Amino acid sequence: MATMSTAKRRTTDYRIDPFDLHLFAAVVAHGTITAAASAVNLSLAAASARLKALEDATGSHLLERSKSGAAPTDAGRALLRHANRVLAELESLHVEMASFGHGLRGTVRLLCNTAAMTETLPRTIGQFLVKTPDLDVDVQELPSEAVIDALRRGTAELGIVADHVDTSGLLAQPWVDDRLVVLWPEHWSLGRRRSIAYGELLEHPLVGLAWDSGLSRFLAAQASRSGRVPRHRVRLGGFDAVAELVAAGVGAAVMPESAAARFGMDGTRIVPLSDAWSRRKLLVCMTPAGSGLSSVCALADALLKMQPTLIGR
Template sequence: MSSSRRPVDYRVDPFDLRLYTVVLELGTITAAAKTVGLSLAAASARLKALEDLVGAKLLERSKTGATPTRAGRALAQHAGEVLAGLEALHVEMARFASGLRGTVRLMSNTAALSEALPQRLGRFLEQHAEIDIELQELPSDAVLDALRRGVGDVGIVADHVDTGGLIARPWLDDRLVALLPRGAAMGAARSMPFAALLERPFVGLSADSGLSRFLLQQARRSGRMPQHRVRVASFDAVAQIVACGVGVAVMPLSAAARWRGAQVRIVALQDAWARRKLMICTSGQAAGRPAIQALVDALVEP
């Protein structure tokens, strides 16, 4: 079935819409031409071309000025909506272009993700409604690899890895400690090597967590593998199970300290890798983006 509907022509120039609305505001083509920076002849030609394009007469011209026809009044309504939409589009795109809008890809090791980041990220997201965070947990070496390959923007790692080629900023102290059941038959020592813990069953985070992967690497160096009784989703869950006497665990001191006084004992680890500092890292290219810099600045605030 054929249709007599006029095909839509999307070639209307926004400048011509602006010129037309100014004519209606000021009442004369002469005044409108001066306002938009055109000669009277050029403005008249553009308005005539606009009428030809939409297929209707838009203005009644007289010696006293120009008034809209019925079609002209309809166009005025749509022109206002189109111009307002274009203005909003330019504002929105300008924010993207300046880096003040978009998504920042943040990659973090387990300790920072579980302990230091949540409150700081919440504060940042509240203050920057135009920026979203894509958050991923990875071991420190995988975080640095992602930054170097350009698939991450900001990384938080422990300082035992090589940050060469990246911009690295010291952030927070992050001590790993052993968490033992209060009645564990492992002596009353205030410190012990990680290898000694491998003689006991473990309670840990998921095997995919950054901390679990890191501890597995350290265990392999001692020639032994940890035997996990159970893996759970959070440090608090780990501590509750350790308190029941099921096994031992390794976690950041900040997490273990929440359970001081419960049925657990915190013991320092003698291994050098257990005393570390968290670093905030970016690549040289990413550091120039305002949204990324805003996140880094927010993270280092006290």
């Protein structure tokens, strides 16, 4: 009898409010209960009470509180992994039911690297959105490594990455070629060379995208492997603006070949990079959980069937 009573009590205890999971994830993201409470529109007292109730429900100490803020315990980190998956599934539930509701709109979260975000995706996703008016797509640019990490943590079900990252545990299919080249000021002499190594390019001033863009982070990682730090004269928001300053002679720039071909102008020339990592393929990646969601599969299938003009061709 005691065993049955315990089992019933535990079943009741574990009826966790998804909002409390959202609050807990906000605490971990913001680092303090005060900031998390503000982010989810709760008073500090109400947020503290809900977090205490969450700890009681799970039977675990979830947060280490200090004067500097709050950090998850080992149990808290385990809960966070599950919370991210649960919240993502709830979002997907709304997406799945959108076609049955009246006026309810759903959203699929798509994470992608810079090449996909700026060059390929805008030209290929429009047809899908026109055909599925009840489904929106939330696109976020991240480095390929961060996209993979988010997929594995369950905070998204679909992503586009370069093939230099480890996609084990995910469903990955090749999408388009992605070749990185140098847009070079024409009056800078390169002799008759047909390519340049990235290490040698680092000896020259550069123009690039914002430091936190996926491409900038990827190139910074490549430079660090040789102990070099790129010298950027300026960073701008788009390849079109970057190309203008290359033409003016401010510096050279690394970008997808399609962007260089589209935005290159008088005063610039395209020089291929000789590094093996500059020739990549973009992959469409899906989580095993995402493969069971019709909305996610519909977007993935649409991207793969569109077969956009290959980058670098």
